[in-house]
Amino acid sequence: MTKLMQIPFEEEAEDIKDKVVTYWSKRAESFSEHKHEEIHSRKKQLWQAEFLRHFSADDKLSVLDVGCGAGFFEMVLSDFDFDVTGVDLTPEMIERGKELLSRHGAKARLMVMDAEKLDFADSSFDLVINRNLVWTLPHPVEAYMEWHRVLKPGGMLLVYDAEYAKGFHHYDQMQNLAHKNVTDAMVEECHDIYHMLSISTLDRPEWDKACLEKIGYENIVTDLGAGDRLYSEKDQFYMPDRMFLVKAQKAVV
16 A cells, blocks of 8 residues: 655754755746746747646636746746746745746736645635646645645646656766756755655655545546656756656546
8 A cells, every 4th residue: 555655743844845945046047047948949839738638728727836936837828818826935936937927928926835835715726737846845745635625626736747856866967958057066955855855755656646546636647658748858958857747636526
């Protein structure tokens, strides 16, 4: 049986979050420029095609992007008539995201918020999405519960992530082209965060599916081919870690 995970003590969890915020604060400027380049590459169209596998561009969706970083998904969704809100724990990322949206004339609400403790009412969103977030969370079970809470009945969850901690040890880091301009010190800082997180030891996305089932999500699907669709090209956005998708729905009452 798949166990959920050991929850860290609250003091330890807050220490992890502080380290995550510190890390991404230092990377915010260069990360924002990297997302600007990604928006102007084929990746925007690839991500739009990926999303349209799961919903229609004609849908009128309220969307929550959890861990929005510098606003990449907000830019991807800007061609659709959606009501998009992005939240991130790192204030510097939110500021960079607002600058990026303004720079491109795109509209979305961006705000500082903890992915594990959302300040939204129950049943607020049709769709909750995120990319490369869950691996950073001290309490991913609580996060999955929160995202379930804020989804409307019948609402959809799309989680794109990878086993980055395991990949750090399995791959030659020279293959990680997305980190080509990240300093060795920052890479090592990220590595230290990997080892602070219990989720780094779990087998994913099998663990995610078991967790979502226990919480009460329905129609849960794991897709190991997401990275092949989105990041097969060895360009400046390529990471060797295989990105997967976890898709689920909140039950219709």
